[in-house]
Amino acid sequence: MLPLRCHLKRAPQKILCRFCAMMGKLQSKLKHSTYKYSRPDAIIEERIQTTAFHEYSPAHVDTVSVVAALNSDLCVSGGKDKTVVAYNWKTGNVVKRFRGHEHDITKIACLHKSNQFFSASRDRMVMMWDLHGSSQPRQQLSGHAMVVTGLAVSPDSTQLCTGSRDNTLVLWDVGTGQCVERASVSRNLLWDLRQTRNRICEYKGHFQTVASCVFLPRALALMPIIATSSHDCKVKIWNQDTGACLFTLSLDGSGPLTSLAVGDTISLLCTSFRRGIHLLRVDHSSGLELREVAVF
Incomplete structure (x- = not known):
């Protein structure tokens, strides 16, 4: 009976190991991220989301510095x-x-x-x-x-x-x-990029170097909007005319975000020092929310 008892004792451990392995695979497909959303009433909400997350084969074997569509x-x-x-x-x-x-x-x-x-x-x-x-x-x-x-x-x-x-x-x-x-x-040349009505707008909110800025398709919102990426691991969406920050997505652990490119009418590509290229999606039905859906 001793061999039987040993077998019975080991069986739950095997089941537990299989369960842990299965949960590990599931967690690798989920992404937890914290982001800040600026409501129209000027109240900033912090939300935590868990979404399906794809990890494709990496495009590069080292730091990615630039991407273009x-x-x-x-x-x-x-x-x-x-x-x-x-x-x-x-x-x-x-x-x-x-x-x-x-x-x-x-x-x-x-x-x-x-x-x-x-x-x-x-x-x-x-x-x-x-x-x-x-x-x-x-x-x-x-x-x-x-x-x-x-x-x-x-x-x-x-x-x-x-x-x-x-x-x-x-x-x-x-x-x-x-x-x-x-x-x-x-080296110290100053360029004056004037907007309509001869008004220069300032976008304040990043804490480190802003590395990239792109204009987003007008179909996403009633107002013209732009997106920026920074060495502070954040991507921000701004009202182009007023300079108000509409949304902030934190890609924690990705390192400096060096480049942005518009993929299509709802997709942004963002490069980072540590994790390659991120695929971001804009959900304008819920207030210009920006979500990370894949990395490669």
Whole structure:
């Protein structure tokens, strides 16, 4: 009878272990987050939510510093692993990897309604890529003496402007890859970005460096709204005209949030130092609530 007793004693432990393993898997699919919601009556409520949470295969093996939307399904990202990745953020699949830079990727800019995009790096180079072309860059733009910190494509997609810590701005012809114009600028240059009615609005609420700001689709709200991400691990939604903070989402443990991109009319992509790329959804039916639904 001794072997039977030993077997009976061990059986509950096995059942308990299986139960714990099952609960562990379930908890990995749930996300607990705390966020603050600014009600119309100016009362700030703190809420805790638990939602289904997807963890896709990571796009990068190190810190992700920048993301841009190529179209309504695909995003392009880059970071410390020196790799540019085209990723389907709806299915969680890597579409293509592009390698050519020798140091961290700092910026990405996509050509409007095109499969082509640019990446900038600490290696002082800007490279042009084609999603459906070779894995080698179509163009390599060399014109800066220090890290390239800014990329901007003209509205007609014919010109690219790059900025660097070498205090220069360079204008490039997208078709030929040739330098069109170069200008030296002061490191302390002040730009006056005037809104309508000659009124400059201030958005106050982040506690650390604000790393990214994007305009959100007008379909989300009656008023124009913007979203910001910061090194304080928070994403905020603001009334563009008044500067009122409408919603704050805390991505605790993700590290500095470095870049934002609009995925579609209700989706935001946000990069972080520690957890890769976050997929956020705006629920305008309940007051512009922002939820984290996936990470990759």
